[in-house]
Amino acid sequence: MSVTDPRAVAARLYDLFDAGDVAALDHILSPDLVDHNPVPGSASGIDGMRMLVAAVREGFTGSRHELVYQGETDDGWVVSHWRMTAEHTGDWFGTPATERSVSFTGTDLVRVTDGKITEIRHVEELFQLHQQLTAA
Template sequence: MAAIARTRFAPDLIDHNPVPGTSSGIVGMRFLIGEVRDGFTGTRHEIVFQEELPSGWVVNHWRMTAVHTGDAFGIPASQRPVSLTGTDIVRVIDGRITEIYHVEELLQMRLQLTT
């Protein structure tokens, strides 16, 4: 998963919705990728909607499905399936994401894993 962050995100990534407590955009992305890698198995990502804008921005609405088999985002493994949606607005330069706005439905995920 570290290779994903290295190949898809610019090292000086600007994250407009940074992970609290992280020192930079790329550190935050590595954290998010690690939480998914360590907390879920059978992970499947599906692009529900994608549109490339003339300004160089790309809008993605996606869905992730998986099984919660490890600690993730402060929630102990529950062995429950999860379906989570989110939206990313990214600027891509030379094949790497250089800037990102992202919203994940974390409340949706938390309710599936804890109730």
């Protein structure tokens, strides 16, 4: 049974990040996904999201996303503010494993159409993360 409720589809994305389930992204992301701010050097679309989920899986153990707030607009956009906690146990975009616990936040705007995410705009508090990974 496929999930079509926009909030549930958006929340499922965080479950897949936490599980590191790259293959399951095909169930919730449109093949024509537009990522308005992809990771530098990656594709804007489903392949870029696959790369990002794999990077989280490789860089962190015990990744857990907690939804702090979620709302929906009348035209299919879902806003989600989240907090991710994990242990930094692998390489993260050139930063070797520190074995440190991390906690940082982000906000995503996703457009859900017919049960699939067709657009995403996301902002992660990477400065929070960077400070935790590099603090003396």
